[in-house]
Amino acid sequence: MLSFTGMRFPIDVILVCVRWYAACPLSYRHLEEMMEERGASVDHSSINQWAIRFPRLIENVSRKHKLPVGSSWRMDETYIKVKGVWKYLYRAVDRQGKTVDFLLTAKRRSGWWKMCRPTGRTRVTSWP
Numbered sequence: 523m524l525s526f527t528g529m530r531f532p533i534d535v536i537l538v539c540v541r542w543y544a545a546c547p548l549s550y551r552h553l554e555e556m557m558e559e560r561g562a563s564v565d566h567s568s569i570n571q572w573a574i575r576f577p578r579l580i581e582n583v584s585r586k587h588k589l590p591v592g593s594s595w596r597m598d599e600t601y602i603k604v605k606g607v608w609k610y611l612y613r614a615v616d617r618q619g620k621t622v623d624f625l626l627t628a629k630r631r632s633g634w635w636k637m638c639r640p641t642g643r644t645r646v647t648s649w650p
Contacts, residue, residue, distance in 0.1 A: 543573045
């Protein structure tokens with residue numbers, strides 16, 4: 523469960539900073555400047571602590587609300603180039619062609635399909 527007790531800043535400021543840091547190639551100092559422009563005086567060290575603490579919690583909460591997938595789904599493995607480096611993209615796709623789950627990795631993971639359930643949730647969140 524996400525617990526924002528004891529936080530000095532509003533929940534929406536924290537979530538916006540974490541989302542921007544995770545989605546865009548921005549540094550903590552860039553985010554500090556962007557929040558200053560929007561009227562929130564946030565230190566870059568606070569954003570660092572939020573970026574460490576909240577992404578895993580947000581992922582766990584959002585996965586609980588993910589819709590279940592039908593009994594028919596397929597795994598798709600593709601070798602793609604990302605910023606000049608070849609990577610493996612694994613996708614779990616349902617009957618309608620919607621992506622259920624995905625994994626982007628530098629090394630080949632031949633057993634990733636075993637981790638996926640038909641519900642669209644993975645059993646293991648990280649590889650050893």
